[in-house]
Amino acid sequence: MSQIAKHTLRFFLFFLVQVLVLNQIELGMGIQIMIYPLFILFLPVEMGVFSLMLIAFALGLSIDALSNTFGLHTSSLLAVGYFRPLIYKLFAPRDGYDALLETNIFTLGTGWFLKTFGLLIIIHHFWFFMLEMFKLNEIVFVLQKTGLSLVVSILICILLQYLFLRKSNEI
Amino acid sequence: MRNFLAFIRRFRVFLLFALLQGIALTFYFTFLSFPRSQYLTSTSAISGTIFEMKHDLTKFLDLEENNTSLQKENLDLRSRTIENLFRLDNGLVKVDDTLHKVQYKYVPGEIINSTHTKRNNFFTISVGSNQGVKRNMGVFSSNGVVGVIHFAGPKYSIVKSCLTEKLNIAVMIEVSGEHGFLQWDGKDSRRGTLTGISNDSDIVKWSKVVTRGSAGIFPEGIAVGKVEKASVVEGMPLWNVTILFSENYRTVQRVYVVKNLLKEEQDNAESHIPVDPQL
Numbered sequence: 001m002s003q004i005a006k007h008t009l010r011f012f013l014f015f016l017v018q019v020l021v022l023n024q025i026e027l028g029m030g031i032q033i034m035i036y037p038l039f040i041l042f043l044p045v046e047m048g049v050f051s052l053m054l055i056a057f058a059l060g061l062s063i064d065a066l067s068n069t070f071g072l073h074t075s076s077l078l079a080v081g082y083f084r085p086l087i088y089k090l091f092a093p094r095d096g097y098d099a100l101l102e103t104n105i106f107t108l109g110t111g112w113f114l115k116t117f118g119l120l121i122i123i124h125h126f127w128f129f130m131l132e133m134f135k136l137n138e139i140v141f142v143l144q145k146t147g148l149s150l151v152v153s154i155l156i157c158i159l160l161q162y163l164f165l166r167k168s169n170e171i
Numbered sequence: 172m173r174n175f176l177a178f179i180r181r182f183r184v185f186l187l188f189a190l191l192q193g194i195a196l197t198f199y200f201t202f203l204s205f206p207r208s209q210y211l212t213s214t215s216a217i218s219g220t221i222f223e224m225k226h227d228l229t230k231f232l233d234l235e236e237n238n239t240s241l242q243k244e245n246l247d248l249r250s251r252t253i254e255n256l257f258r259l260d261n262g263l264v265k266v267d268d269t270l271h272k273v274q275y276k277y278v279p280g281e282i283i284n285s286t287h288t289k290r291n292n293f294f295t296i297s298v299g300s301n302q303g304v305k306r307n308m309g310v311f312s313s314n315g316v317v318g319v320i321h322f323a324g325p326k327y328s329i330v331k332s333c334l335t336e337k338l339n340i341a342v343m344i345e346v347s348g349e350h351g352f353l354q355w356d357g358k359d360s361r362r363g364t365l366t367g368i369s370n371d372s373d374i375v376k377w378s379k380v381v382t383r384g385s386a387g388i389f390p391e392g393i394a395v396g397k398v399e400k401a402s403v404v405e406g407m408p409l410w411n412v413t414i415l416f417s418e419n420y421r422t423v424q425r426v427y428v429v430k431n432l433l434k435e436e437q438d439n440a441e442s443h444i445p446v447d448p449q450l
Contacts, residue, residue, distance in 0.1 A: 061195075131196075141358070
């Protein structure tokens with residue numbers, strides 16, 4: 001399957017799963033599962049920051065349109081797109097990234113995935129909940145929501161990769 | 172000019188980031204306080220259709236609970252006389268059929284999408300301006316108050332539910348008549364708080380809290396919840412009353428939108444209140 005078709009298909013899958021399944025799940029304690037930053041992580045390594053941000057903007061807007069958040073998801077996903085090249089540079093393997101390989105938990109290892117995706121999703125979740133509450137005196141609640149949602153989101157993202165990605169092969 | 176272009180080239184990534192963030196955040200903050208367009212909300216035709224399809228699949232999950240509460244409401248209505256009528260005089264003159272005039276009409280609707288975990292939770296309902304729904308109309312269900320219409324599209328509308336930050340429905344404690352505003356702290360979808368109740372009055376635990384009907388958004392006496400506990404607000408002569416909502420916002424499906432036929436007259440009259448009374 002060509003790269004463009006694959007990523008377009010994933011775009012719609014992440015969008016539908018987030019809106020129709022994950023947005024409806026309520027775990028209590030302020031946990032909200034958001035896995036769509038994983039889509040930004042999967043985009044090709046050599047992709048420029050402009051295209052990353054524009055794609056993030058598009059995905060965020062589509063999710064916002066169906067969850068009545070009016071721009072919250074867009075804003076936080078945009079931050080993920082903006083910070084991805086910086087974080088990729090920070091955690092680059094010794095001999096650089098292989099442009100042909102997709103950046104997932106199998107090609108680059110669990111340690112790399114936890115560091116990179118962990119940092120991206122911390123930015124995303126903290127940005128999201130901070131904007132949602134928008135009050136500094138409720139910072140403890142924001143941190144609680146961020147921390148708990150973070151754990152669940154990362155676990156689901158790891159599970160998804162083990163379920164749907166074949167080792168060293170596409171989809 | 173050369174320097175300016177060089178500046179733009181140097182910071183082009185950050186400038187695009189700032190521009191897109193600006194768009195997203197402007198949209199977010201303007202829509203929270205004043206909704207203008209139906210694009211990018213769940214009232215648009217595409218998202219409405221998607222949610223209608225989803226709702227067709229999942230509505231059976233809460234069907235039993237909804238049927239039970241509708242049956243309870245029917246029972247209640249059968250044992251009651253019509254209360255939503257507006258008396259035209261004070262009972263001195265008796266002429267057939269002109270003593271009462273209809274003040275409230277109800278539009279039935281169905282919640283097709285809802286959230287409960289966010290700080291501000293909005294419900295999408297399947298009636299819109301085609302059915303006469305407008306902004307700031309009240310929405311309630313057979314168990315109690317649900318929210319206020321935030322934006323009405325042609326076929327679908329968004330309800331700002333009781334689980335939002337600045338809803339401020341005027342409510343009162345039924346027996347004592349003490350009134351305040353309903354608010355939500357964003358943590359527990361079963362409990363809300365009442366503010367503005369003076370602490371020289373006694374609050375009886377488990378007394379019923381109902382709508383006050385003063386703003387013309389809801390008729391008087393629609394259930395909101397029950398008083399669970401009251402604590403003193405530090406440094407102020409006020410109670411902070413925690414109430415247990417009578418409606419379960421996770422499963423509610425069938426709702427009614429309140430159309431107040433005398434709302435315009437009330438607003439008209441209230442617009443004559445002097446803005447800055449010289450006290």
